[in-house]
Amino acid sequence: MASALKLVGIRKSFDGALALDGASFESRAGEVHALLGENGAGKSSLMNVAAGLYAPDAGSISIDGVPIALSGPAAARQHGIGMVHQHFKLVKPFTVAENVLLANPRPHFASGIRNIRAAIEKQVGELKFSIDPDRRIETMTVAEQQQVEIVKVLVGGAKILILDEPTAVLTDAEAVGLLEIVQRLARSGTAVVLVTHKLQDVKRFADAVTIMRGGKTVATLDPRKSSAEELTELTVGQTLPLPVRTPHQGGPTKLNVGALCYTRGDGRTMLNNTSFHIRAGEIYGIAGVSGNGQAELAEALIGAIEPSSGEIWLDGTGDISRASQAKRREAAIAAIPADRYTYALAGSLPISDNLAVAQIRSGRYGGLIKLDRAAMRRDAATAVKDYDVQGVRSVGQKASLLSGGNAQKLVIAREFSRQPQVVVAHSPSRGLDARACAAVHQRLIAARERGAAIVLISEDLDEVLSLSDRIGVMSRGAIVGEFERPADRQAIGRAMVDHG
Amino acid sequence: MISPAPAASRGLGRLTLDVRQDLSPWKQTAFVGSSLVFGLAISLAILAAAGIPPLTLASELAAVLTAENLRGVLVQAAPLILVGLGASLAFRIGFWNLGIEGQMIFGGIFAAAISIYDVGPQATRLLLMGSAAALGGALWVLLVVFLKRRFRVNEIIATLLLNYVAMYFLFHLLYGAWQDAKTAFPQSSPLRPFERLGDIGYGINSGLLIAIAGVLAAGWLIHLSRIGFYTRFISANPRMAKIVGVPVQAATLWIIAASGACSGLAGFVNVASQEGRLTQSYANGYVFSGVLIAFLSRNDPVVVAVVGFLIAVLFITGQTLQVFYQIPLTMVQMIEAIIVMAVASSEFLIRHRIRWLR
Numbered sequence: 001m002a003s004a005l006k007l008v009g010i011r012k013s014f015d016g017a018l019a020l021d022g023a024s025f026e027s028r029a030g031e032v033h034a035l036l037g038e039n040g041a042g043k044s045s046l047m048n049v050a051a052g053l054y055a056p057d058a059g060s061i062s063i064d065g066v067p068i069a070l071s072g073p074a075a076a077r078q079h080g081i082g083m084v085h086q087h088f089k090l091v092k093p094f095t096v097a098e099n100v101l102l103a104n105p106r107p108h109f110a111s112g113i114r115n116i117r118a119a120i121e122k123q124v125g126e127l128k129f130s131i132d133p134d135r136r137i138e139t140m141t142v143a144e145q146q147q148v149e150i151v152k153v154l155v156g157g158a159k160i161l162i163l164d165e166p167t168a169v170l171t172d173a174e175a176v177g178l179l180e181i182v183q184r185l186a187r188s189g190t191a192v193v194l195v196t197h198k199l200q201d202v203k204r205f206a207d208a209v210t211i212m213r214g215g216k217t218v219a220t221l222d223p224r225k226s227s228a229e230e231l232t233e234l235t236v237g238q239t240l241p242l243p244v245r246t247p248h249q250g251g252p253t254k255l256n257v258g259a260l261c262y263t264r265g266d267g268r269t270m271l272n273n274t275s276f277h278i279r280a281g282e283i284y285g286i287a288g289v290s291g292n293g294q295a296e297l298a299e300a301l302i303g304a305i306e307p308s309s310g311e312i313w314l315d316g317t318g319d320i321s322r323a324s325q326a327k328r329r330e331a332a333i334a335a336i337p338a339d340r341y342t343y344a345l346a347g348s349l350p351i352s353d354n355l356a357v358a359q360i361r362s363g364r365y366g367g368l369i370k371l372d373r374a375a376m377r378r379d380a381a382t383a384v385k386d387y388d389v390q391g392v393r394s395v396g397q398k399a400s401l402l403s404g405g406n407a408q409k410l411v412i413a414r415e416f417s418r419q420p421q422v423v424v425a426h427s428p429s430r431g432l433d434a435r436a437c438a439a440v441h442q443r444l445i446a447a448r449e450r451g452a453a454i455v456l457i458s459e460d461l462d463e464v465l466s467l468s469d470r471i472g473v474m475s476r477g478a479i480v481g482e483f484e485r486p487a488d489r490q491a492i493g494r495a496m497v498d499h500g
Numbered sequence: 501m502i503s504p505a506p507a508a509s510r511g512l513g514r515l516t517l518d519v520r521q522d523l524s525p526w527k528q529t530a531f532v533g534s535s536l537v538f539g540l541a542i543s544l545a546i547l548a549a550a551g552i553p554p555l556t557l558a559s560e561l562a563a564v565l566t567a568e569n570l571r572g573v574l575v576q577a578a579p580l581i582l583v584g585l586g587a588s589l590a591f592r593i594g595f596w597n598l599g600i601e602g603q604m605i606f607g608g609i610f611a612a613a614i615s616i617y618d619v620g621p622q623a624t625r626l627l628l629m630g631s632a633a634a635l636g637g638a639l640w641v642l643l644v645v646f647l648k649r650r651f652r653v654n655e656i657i658a659t660l661l662l663n664y665v666a667m668y669f670l671f672h673l674l675y676g677a678w679q680d681a682k683t684a685f686p687q688s689s690p691l692r693p694f695e696r697l698g699d700i701g702y703g704i705n706s707g708l709l710i711a712i713a714g715v716l717a718a719g720w721l722i723h724l725s726r727i728g729f730y731t732r733f734i735s736a737n738p739r740m741a742k743i744v745g746v747p748v749q750a751a752t753l754w755i756i757a758a759s760g761a762c763s764g765l766a767g768f769v770n771v772a773s774q775e776g777r778l779t780q781s782y783a784n785g786y787v788f789s790g791v792l793i794a795f796l797s798r799n800d801p802v803v804v805a806v807v808g809f810l811i812a813v814l815f816i817t818g819q820t821l822q823v824f825y826q827i828p829l830t831m832v833q834m835i836e837a838i839i840v841m842a843v844a845s846s847e848f849l850i851r852h853r854i855r856w857l858r
Contacts, residue, residue, distance in 0.1 A: 302743055325745040335743060343743050346736035357733055358744045360726060368726045414744075 003065055004029045004191035005081065005160045010049055010059035019045045020056070021215035027208070029159070032183055032192045034202040034223065036235055037212035038290075038459060043195045044086070046212070047162050050193075051083035052076030063160070082158030084149040086165045090137045096120065096148050097133040104156045119155045127151070127181055143174045161185065162193040167201060168291065179205040197289055199231055199497045211235055232493040236461045251280030253315065254453035255422050260310035260321070262296050262477075270296040271307065272477035278422075278453040280315075283444065285468030286457040286479075289496050293477035294457045295338065298426035301455060302335035303328050304343060314422065326361065334420035334447075336411055338427040338457075340404070344411040347400030351392060352380035354399045355414050387413040388439065405436025412443050423447050423454040429463055441467060465489060518853045531846045532798075539842030543835040552825055557817075564816050571703045573812045575774060578707035579604075580815075581808035582766035583786045584793030585718045585801055586637075590759035592722065592799045593734050593752055599644060599659030600763045600790045602666035603637035604783035607764025608771040609670060610636030612688055612778040615695045616678060622694045629695065630710065630768055637764020638757040640666065645756055663787065674780060688778035697773040707769040711808070714762055718801035721758065727751050763790070788833070792840055811836075 005027045012020040020042050027033035037043045048054045050061065052070035060067055063079050070076050076083075090099050097117050106112025117133045124131055129147045137145060146166060153161060163182065167175035179194075183205055186192045194206060202209050202223050210220040211234045219234050255278045262271035270293045278284040288294055299305040301312060303325055312321040317331045337343035345354050356365050356376040366372035380395040389409045391402055402410060408428065415423070425444060429437040444467060448454055458464050464471055471487050472479040473495040481495040523531075544554050563569060583600050590597035597603075610632040614620070620628045644662065647653040674686040681689070697706045722728040730751040733741040742748050763786075770782040793811055797803035818832030 304739065304743060325742060326747070329745040337743070342737070343740050346733050346740055348736045349732055353729070353732065357729070357741075357746065360729060361745060366726075370724050371726060371729055 002029060003027075004063070005050060005193070006062045006065075007046065007050060008060050008062075010046060010061075011057045012045060012049060012054055013057060019215055020049070022059070023212065023215060023217045025050075025210055025217055026220075027160070027191045027193050029189055029191045030186055031207040032186045032194055032205055034194045034196055034206035034209040035212060036196060036199070036202055036209050036231065038197060038235060041212040041235075042215040043197075043212050044164055045215075046217075047083060047164060047193065047195055050076070050160075051081055051162060053083075077156055077158075080157060080159035081162070082153030082156055082160065083162040084146070084153060084164065084166060086168060088145050088149055090145060090148060092138040093136060095134050095136050096131055096151075099137060099148060100133075100152045100155050103152050116155065120151055123151045123154050127154075127185070129181075143170055143178070146170070146178070158190070160191045160193070162195065164195045165197070166194070167196065167198060175201070197235075199228055199235075202231065203228065213237055228494070228497070229490055232490065232497070236489075236493060251282070251451065253277050254280045254282075255315070255455070256311075256313040257297075257301075258311045258313065260297070260300060260307050260312065262293075262300060262305065262307045264296070270477050271300065271310075274310070274474070274478055276472050276479050276482070278455060280451045280453055281448055282469045283448050283454040283456055283467050285464035285471040286455065286474050287461055287464045287471055287492055287496060288459070288474035290459045292475050294426070294459070294474055296477075297474070298337065298424060298455075298457050301424040302333070302337060302343070304337075329358065329361070332418055332421040334415035334423045336408075336415060336423065336425040336428045338430060340407050340411055341400070345399045345407060348398055350396045351384070351389075351399050351402075351410065352376045352395040354410060355380045355383055355395075355417075358414050359417070383413040383417065384410075389413065405439075408436065408440060412440065416443060416447065419450070420447065420452055423452055424457075425454065426457045427459060428456070429458075429460065461489065461492065465492075516855050518855065520851055520853050523850055528850050531850050532843060535842040535846035535849075536796075536839065539839040542842075543838050546834070546838075547821075547827075547831075550827060550831065552821065552827065560817055560820055561813070563820070564813055569816060571705075573809070573816050574708050575705045576815050577809045577812035578705065578711040578773070579766040579769050579786065580789055580793060580811050581711040581805055582714055582762050582769060583790035584797065584804040584808045584811075585714050586759045586762035586766065587790035587794035588797060588799040588801060588804055589718060589722075589755055589762065590641075591794050593731050593755050594738075595752070595756050595759070596656045597641060597644075597659050597756070597759050597763075598656055598787055598791070599641060599662050599666075600766075600787045601783040601785075602659070602663040603640045603760045603763035604767030604770070604786055605663075605666040605670050606636035606640040607633035607767030608636075608778055608782055609673065609767075610764070611768040611771055612678070612691075615691050616688065625695055626697070626772070629772065630765065633764040633768030634761035635764070637762070637767065638760040641756055641760030641763070642753075645753060660787075667783075670778070671780065674778065678778065680777075686780060690777045691772060695772065696776055697769065705773050707773040710765055710769055712805070714765060715801055715805045718758070718762070718804075721755075722801055727754055731755055785833075788836065792836055795840060796843055 003026055007023065007025045010020050010023045023042060023046050025035065025046060035043045035047070045054065049056045052073045052075055061070060062068060063081070068079060091102065094102070097113055097120060100120055101112055101116045104116065106115055120133045129151065131144055131147050131151070137148065140148070166178060170178060179201060182192055182194070194201070196202060206223050208220060209223045209231070211218050211231065213235065223231070257274060257276050260271050260274040261269070263269050274293065274297055276284065286294060286297065296305065300307045300321065303323070307321050310321065311319040314320050314331055320328055320331060335344070341347050353376070356379065359365065365376050377395050384392050384395060387409045389402070389406045391406050399407065399410065423444065428440050428444070444454055444456065456464060456467055465487060469485050471483045471492060473481045473492055475496065483492055544557065547557060548554060564573060583604070586600050586603065587597060611629040614625070614629045614632050640662070641659070644655050644658045647658050648655050671686070674688065678688045680687050700706045700709065722731065730741070730746045733746050734748055734751060738748060766786065767783060771778055775782050789811060793804055793807045797807045814832070814835070818829070821827040822829060
């Protein structure tokens with residue numbers, strides 16, 4: 001079969017951070033081609049390049065063997081590339097027909113709407129969808145909205161259909177239904193690209209799979225001829241040598257999370273009886289496919305959200321699941337959130353302020369009447385030196401000017417300044433280079449040696465494996481399996497996907 | 501750097517917008533300054549078109565700086581500085597207080613109530629009136645905080661609309677219980693001499709002292725105190741502030757109360773110095789002036805004092821132009837608006853770099 005979409009040597013960086021590092025991809029007409037990889041592997045970025053949303057720094061794109069340059073999404077649409085994004089691009093108060101018209105403009109509104117309605121009905125009939133062109137988007141379920149997105153792209157004449165994590169928002173039955181339709185669509189000659197991190201979907205519905213890791217495409221193979229183990233290994237990478245540490249002593253229980261539940265604003269249950277405990281001097285790793293409640297667990301532990309039921313019991317303090325931040329600080333909980341610039345730093349404020357803010361209440365930097373700025377600057381200079389924060393010209397400069405790794409060191413310097421009893425670290429090395437990553441890991445190990453209880457939530461399985469004394473696998477808001485060190489990587493990988 | 505898709509590429513090259521990472525304070529000041537000059541130039545052109553040559557304008561501006569006119573400017577400056585403080589304090593924590601007029605009205609009503617019900621000895625009467633005014637302004641804005649926290653009512657709408665509620669409540673008093681019995685005008689009876697803000701020498705009104713005290717207090721609150729430190733985190737990143745243990749709710753409440761108190765004091769100053777009684781219109785137009793001053797001073801209480809003075813100069817000049825050149829008041833307001841827009845666009849230039857790629 002002929003090549004439909006071909007990307008070669010695509011590179012793309014955002015403000016210095018490399019998202020795509022020479023990625024290549026080729027899909028054919030009549031095929032469902034899966035793009036598999038962990039979160040942050042670069043799958044969506046690569047497809048956004050194909051859809052004309054990102055202009056690549058280097059690399060080439062060709063359609064049906066002809067090299068093209070995409071000046072934007074409209075140009076991609078003209079070349080027959082249609083993308084259904086993970087977050088739908090629909091105008092909620094508009095009807096289906098109006099939304100489709102918006103994406104596929106016609107010269108006149110009244111005749112355009114008639115024309116579009118006919119085109120929708122034709123597509124809906126062929127795909128055996130059940131959507132009415134005159135319904136408003138806001139009255140539709142997520143699965144129906146997704147059908148609108150697909151119809152919108154097909155009415156535009158797409159020959160190459162890119163679906164970004166289409167099953168993430170669907171129930172199992174809806175997902176199977178959708179993927180069967182997508183498979184039929186491919187059989188009729190469309191080139192379908194299925195971006196996913198779900199191994200089962202790939203095994204069951206894809207004709208070819210390309211695996212991405214760290215912004216690179218590492219392999220393209222036939223999913224029917226490769227084992228799940230092989231695919232898992234390619235996705236998560238090879239095991240790295242472990243850092244040196246003392247064997248775990250088995251102290252008293254420091255933190256106990258009991259039957260924690262949390263339902264998000266949109267009605268999705270993100271934490272469903274999450275339970276585990278951590279002893280003093282222990283690193284408890286939480287592994288799992290992203291979106292299974294890890295983010296919400298971290299937010300509940302650091303107090304960004306309030307769980308609907310359950311408890312977070314802390315040795316010597318009691319239940320803190322609904323405690324104020326002041327009380328959490330008193331209990332010496334250190335928070336290293338995944339999203340540094342949302343939860344840990346105020347980018348527009350000076351480094352010294354960002355370091356001092358957690359200890360203002362203690363009176364270390366003066367009373368209510370007057371703050372001791374000199375002391376803040378002094379302490380900040382010491383912390384910057386101790387924690388090897390690079391790129392600091394003065395402690396008065398904005399925190400946002402630091403690179404990711406150094407910003408993370410700054411967060412750790414603040415959070416570790418008071419000998420924490422409990423450390424909650426969520427993807428602490430995300431976006432860091434090897435050296436900064438090693439420094440962060442070393443700090444976590446040091447806290448462990450000191451007797452702190454550490455929760456390490458990470459989508460990077462290597463990180464979890466190399467640091468944890470015990471590992472809990474999280475799936476659909478619950479811990480579905482626990483593994484003692486040394487844990488079997490493949491067994492964990494299976495536990496992650498079996499429940500996902 | 502965020503580089504959105506090209507805006508236009510029709511042979512001439514294309515325009516791109518980059519988000520700036522950092523800009524030195526000097527360059528920022530230069531951007532604001534040049535925008536201000538640009539806005540003034542447009543204003544001058546409009547005035548010239550309305551029949552006032554720039555040279556005449558310059559001589560009118562110079563005339564403002566004579567001792568007699570300067571006194572008028574300082575009287576005008578006191579309430580302007582206070583409403584500027586009220587707006588800038590609230591804006592610092594992202595609370596869009598557009599209810600300055602309502603808070604001024606309640607400040608005036610509370611102060612007048614002390615006079616009308618003859619509360620306290622003569623010696624401390626003014627102090628009591630001032631405190632009551634601050635309390636009145638604070639309570640009126642805290643009502644909005646309650647609505648926002650309890651019912652999630654947007655504060656822009658709530659503060660703005662409550663201005664009308666305050667205004668009609670004032671009318672209710674002035675056409676009813678508090679109407680001047682002697683003249684039957686819709687005004688309160690005049691304040692007694694010891695209830696008025698008098699001169700402190702050189703013909704300067706003591707209202708200015710209240711404004712200066714307000715500037716010092718707000719400057720301390722923002723730049724030196726612990727709450728001021730908290731406010732920087734609350735405005736920079738409220739979610740992060742909460743996580744690191746900043747008492748977001750409490751600090752926000754105090755700052756908003758201080759904002760309302762400043763506006764209440766502005767009401768008191770107008771009632772007790774210029775008007776000498778509760779009138780219908782002592783708060784008119786101050787929302788816009790407050791927002792303008794806060795905006796031009798980039799919410800810094802110390803700069804508010806300077807900008808408040810300059811706006812007072814503009815007001816007095818505007819009055820002269822009205823009297824001697826038949827320029828309508830709306831013209832003066834239009835010039836204010838032009839200056840606001842010019843400074844607003846400088847904000848955009850500070851955050852973005854525009855480049856022309858060929």
